[in-house]
Amino acid sequence: MHMADALISPAVGGTMLAVSAGLAVYSVKKIKDDMDEKKIPLMGVMGAFVFAAQMINFTIPATGSSGHIGGGMLLSILLGPYAGFLTMASILLIQALFFADGGLLAYGCNVFNMGFWTCFMAYPLIYKWFTRKGLSAKSISWGSIIAVVIALQLGAFSVVLETLASGKTELPFSTFVLLMQPIHLAIGFVEGLITAAIVTYVWKARPEILEKAVLGQALGNISMKKVLTGLVIGVVVVGGALSWFASANPDGLEWSMERTAGTTELEAPDGVHQTFSDLQEKTAFLPDYTFKAPAEAVEQEGAAEEAEGTWPAVDPGTSVSGLLGGTMTLVLAGCIGFVISLSKKKGSNAAV
Amino acid sequence: MKESIHQIRLLDDLARRPIPINRLHPLVKLLTTVIYLTVAVSFGRYEISALLPLVFYPVIIFSLAELPMADMLKRIGWVMPFVLGIGILNPVFDHQTVSLLGLTISRGWLTFLSISIKCILTVAAGIILIATTGIDRLGAAMRMIGFPRIFVLQLLLTYRYISVLGDELARMIRAYSLRAPGQKGIKRDAWGSFAGSLLLRSFDRAQRVYAAMCLRGFAGEYNTGNIAKINSRDLRFLAGWGAFFVIARIYNVPLLLGSLLTGVIK
Numbered sequence: 001m002h003m004a005d006a007l008i009s010p011a012v013g014g015t016m017l018a019v020s021a022g023l024a025v026y027s028v029k030k031i032k033d034d035m036d037e038k039k040i041p042l043m044g045v046m047g048a049f050v051f052a053a054q055m056i057n058f059t060i061p062a063t064g065s066s067g068h069i070g071g072g073m074l075l076s077i078l079l080g081p082y083a084g085f086l087t088m089a090s091i092l093l094i095q096a097l098f099f100a101d102g103g104l105l106a107y108g109c110n111v112f113n114m115g116f117w118t119c120f121m122a123y124p125l126i127y128k129w130f131t132r133k134g135l136s137a138k139s140i141s142w143g144s145i146i147a148v149v150i151a152l153q154l155g156a157f158s159v160v161l162e163t164l165a166s167g168k169t170e171l172p173f174s175t176f177v178l179l180m181q182p183i184h185l186a187i188g189f190v191e192g193l194i195t196a197a198i199v200t201y202v203w204k205a206r207p208e209i210l211e212k213a214v215l216g217q218a219l220g221n222i223s224m225k226k227v228l229t230g231l232v233i234g235v236v237v238v239g240g241a242l243s244w245f246a247s248a249n250p251d252g253l254e255w256s257m258e259r260t261a262g263t264t265e266l267e268a269p270d271g272v273h274q275t276f277s278d279l280q281e282k283t284a285f286l287p288d289y290t291f292k293a294p295a296e297a298v299e300q301e302g303a304a305e306e307a308e309g310t311w312p313a314v315d316p317g318t319s320v321s322g323l324l325g326g327t328m329t330l331v332l333a334g335c336i337g338f339v340i341s342l343s344k345k346k347g348s349n350a351a352v
Numbered sequence: 353m354k355e356s357i358h359q360i361r362l363l364d365d366l367a368r369r370p371i372p373i374n375r376l377h378p379l380v381k382l383l384t385t386v387i388y389l390t391v392a393v394s395f396g397r398y399e400i401s402a403l404l405p406l407v408f409y410p411v412i413i414f415s416l417a418e419l420p421m422a423d424m425l426k427r428i429g430w431v432m433p434f435v436l437g438i439g440i441l442n443p444v445f446d447h448q449t450v451s452l453l454g455l456t457i458s459r460g461w462l463t464f465l466s467i468s469i470k471c472i473l474t475v476a477a478g479i480i481l482i483a484t485t486g487i488d489r490l491g492a493a494m495r496m497i498g499f500p501r502i503f504v505l506q507l508l509l510t511y512r513y514i515s516v517l518g519d520e521l522a523r524m525i526r527a528y529s530l531r532a533p534g535q536k537g538i539k540r541d542a543w544g545s546f547a548g549s550l551l552l553r554s555f556d557r558a559q560r561v562y563a564a565m566c567l568r569g570f571a572g573e574y575n576t577g578n579i580a581k582i583n584s585r586d587l588r589f590l591a592g593w594g595a596f597f598v599i600a601r602i603y604n605v606p607l608l609l610g611s612l613l614t615g616v617i618k
Contacts, residue, residue: 002434004431004434004435004471004474004475005389005392005393005470005471005474005475006393006435006439006467006468006470006471006474007435007438007439007467008393009393009394010390010393010394013390013393014390024500024503025500028500028502028503031502032502040502040505040506040509041509041558041561041562041565042555042558042559042562043506043509043510044505044506044508044509044510044512044513044558044561045509045510045513045517045554045555045557045558045561046554046555046558047506047509047510047513048509048510048511048512048513048514048516048517048518048554049517049550049551049554051510051514051517051518052514052517052518052520052521052550053521053547053550053551055356055518055521056521056525056537056538056546056547057536057537057538058537058538058540058543059535059536059537059538059539059540078551086502086503086506087506087510089503090503090506090507090510090511091510093507094487094507094510094511094514096478097478097481097482097487097490098359098360098363098482099356099359099427099430100427100428100430100431100475100478100479101430101431103389103474103475103478104385104386104389104474104477104478104481105386105389105390105393105474163438167397168397168463168467169438169439169441169442169463169467170441170442170444170445170446170460170463171438171441171442171445172445175441175445193543194543194547196544197543197544197547197548198543198544198547198548198551200544201544201545201547201548201549202548202551202552205548205549205552206552206555209555320610320614323401323610324606324609324610324613324614325401325604325605325606325607325608325609325610325611325613326400326401326404326606326610328606328609328610328613329401329404329405329407329408329605329606329609330404330407332408333404333407333408333411333412334411336408336411336412336415337411337412337414337415338415340412340415340416341415341418344415344416344418
């Protein structure tokens, strides 16, 4: 589920970075208002806990395979949505930096896909709803399982939208959705079960931890309206600005339009789908965009040099020069690297 | 588990070596990396030759910083499967063909190749950043460009405690596997109690950590040590690479090089 840099465009990556940064700033503000600083070391250690917990292999009964957890929901339940979101964000940054698990430009996408849906949607709207009449083994279990499943579905769907809007893959929307959603349904179910087991255990052993978390932030504190409005405005402004900068490449605009439509109509999957396919049709008419219209694009030979993202004119001469020059570039790069390492080795030998 | 902790420590050790590239200002390296990544992913789906000059950055820095090639390649290898998994479907869905030097290939393979190259380049740039900077100095750079204090503090604390809790977990797994020989993973009955007790231990540890931090004068700021001001060497690094990336983005350097050569031959 971690998105890599290679599959996104700068407009999508930049917009999502801005959106996630906005959510992070909002969370930081909330933490400052609501909590004492005692929580910060707790957040740090909990982040490390999720890291460790991700490495536990849980045997899945009757399948012979094993699963592990993402941890976003667990963090929300134990720390509350704001601290949970920030903790998730720092886990994802460490994964990106130290394990190259998810790219740095795609970092905003990953934080949004795995942090926003769990901490700001599934936790307040689903988990809190199930546990509104007090905690019990049953309410914790149902709440965790359903919240995790839905959060993962939304996250996986965001991956699909972000990847397609970046325009690096040829996968049709429907195929991609069919590929992602069922897999994440299974993953979500297992993660939900594990989350439920852990939370129930903690509740039985040390109920005060969960009760404190519940008292710390009641559902009323989270103004979903504010969060959503801010989000939509942010997406429109940033997406618009970025796509203006990247105007040779219509990804950003297409994305922000679809994103805005997507967030306002999320309850109606048909609506999103409709919007999406409409957009796809529209983009096919954009002359310098080769989504569906390769024939026209080839005719645009004159403009091809300027318009990035366009299929370059298929001219045998150009291809030969490109191949030759490309090979030379690689050879040159290799030689430079080799010479540097050689001189380094000589230097260290001389020092000895 | 052991492997991950080893990887983390390896990167820390690499970043701590007293070599010139590690001494560059962390902010400069962060900015260079961001420019590089943006340029790399901004290339269109079918552009391959124009992408190639970007290879210079990882190759030169890898050799200047003497990063262990085998470890770094392994790291890139871990990430490839997902990206390739998505990329390999491109040839399936894009049957438009193009001819190159008399060879007819599907455009899908071109996009696949372009995605793969981008994957290698972007992952390599990330590795360079962390392996020559280290998390503490990177955290300091993040503070300089306005990341919230709480977030950076939280990031550094999480990082610090990964190895502590990793050791704790390793002990628990060893104990569990001694009682359940030949069993793969943690079975269903123990899911809650196993991870739950690790969690409770973590909570208690967090409390002790906080008490210890307060006793040592913790006032809400994680000290990352002295970092010298940006000097002219740092600026030259940023300006030089920045200019190179921009030129590589605007001009198709290999194509120019190639046409120059073919022109000479003719």
